Amino acid sequence: xxTTEEQAIGTRWLARGGIRPTRQRVALAKLxxxxxxxxxxxxESLFDAVRARGEKVSLATVYNTLRAFSEAGILREITVNGxxxxxxxxxxxxxxxxxxxxxxLSDVQSGEVAVTNxxxxxxxxEIAKVDVVIRLRKS
Amino acid sequence: xxTTEEQAIGTRWLARGGIRPTRQRVALAKLxxxxxxxxxxxxESLFDAVRARGEKVSLATVYNTLRAFSEAGILREITVNGxxxxxxxxxxxxxxxxxxxxxxLSDVQSGEVAVTNxxxxxxxxEIAKVDVVIRLRKS
DNA sequence: TTAAGTGCAAATTATTTGCAGTAAG
DNA sequence: CTTACTGCAAATAATTTGCACTTAA
Numbered sequence: 001x002x003t004t005e006e007q008a009i010g011t012r013w014l015a016r017g018g019i020r021p022t023r024q025r026v027a028l029a030k031l032x033x034x035x036x037x038x039x040x041x042x043x044e045s046l047f048d049a050v051r052a053r054g055e056k057v058s059l060a061t062v063y064n065t066l067r068a069f070s071e072a073g074i075l076r077e078i079t080v081n082g083x084x085x086x087x088x089x090x091x092x093x094x095x096x097x098x099x100x101x102x103x104x105l106s107d108v109q110s111g112e113v114a115v116t117n118x119x120x121x122x123x124x125x126e127i128a129k130v131d132v133v134i135r136l137r138k139s
Numbered sequence: 140x141x142t143t144e145e146q147a148i149g150t151r152w153l154a155r156g157g158i159r160p161t162r163q164r165v166a167l168a169k170l171x172x173x174x175x176x177x178x179x180x181x182x183e184s185l186f187d188a189v190r191a192r193g194e195k196v197s198l199a200t201v202y203n204t205l206r207a208f209s210e211a212g213i214l215r216e217i218t219v220n221g222x223x224x225x226x227x228x229x230x231x232x233x234x235x236x237x238x239x240x241x242x243x244l245s246d247v248q249s250g251e252v253a254v255t256n257x258x259x260x261x262x263x264x265e266i267a268k269v270d271v272v273i274r275l276r277k278s
Numbered sequence: 279t280t281a282a283g284t285g286c287a288a289a290t291t292a293t294t295t296g297c298a299g300t301a302a303g
Numbered sequence: 304c305t306t307a308c309t310g311c312a313a314a315t316a317a318t319t320t321g322c323a324c325t326t327a328a
Contacts, residue, residue: 020302022308043293058310063293065308082317083292085221099264112258115271119251125238126278132254132271139265159327161283182318197285202318204283221292222317 006034017072027055038090095132145173156211166194177229179244234271
């Protein structure tokens, strides 16, 4: 796929979140959704990836941008351990495998797990999302 | 219940994890399980609680102790947001409500939620635990 | 007696922020 | 134009660690 096409996809994706397509954001969006497949990134991993492509984006901007994308609803933040935040381009409710030994995060095939019999949320509140993390250890 | 009785309960609980009952650890254990009911704490909240009781325990020791208890399996660490770790005296698999507005963590009545159709873990790994967090927002 | 635990204060790590300069609409 | 974005460096916040001292077994 041509880089210009990936760029167009990225720009369209930003538009879905009502986010202004600056040079840096488009560069990041291209890496996140340019090939049409979902991925999990951390600020650090995305920063490395964008630099590897030769694009100049500061780490602070990567952090701010990931936060902005999450708030706009085009990314979903996933908290698996206190020390690092992951971001998922798949914003639908779905379960994750998290390997405590390697720090790797991966999707569980949707349809495999189901959370049933969801409780009533306490009054005055509503359910924002449901996170299911299956923690793995080497056996 | 007498304080000495709570202390005995705490000491017994430490023994279950094979943990040496020092003065500080017993003081913390007493607060955690002394009254026989489960609770969720953070390092900070437990530190405040123990100081309020007039016991001298340093914050570093609270951190180290909570980690030691978790590793010994008598506490379960719960990660709900990147910035703070919670610890639960109920170490069985059960779901939690987490209110993003207040930072409050509470138990879902066991029996209400169920995770069904758990997937096969990737080969070479086994499931350590399954975390279900129902995130709430004020409505 | 002696290995393990404790308490400081300093170090670490991930993330956020202030602010001066830059760019998008 | 003018408001939002970016980048750097400094600030923050939670947690960990090095090390001299204490204590449980």
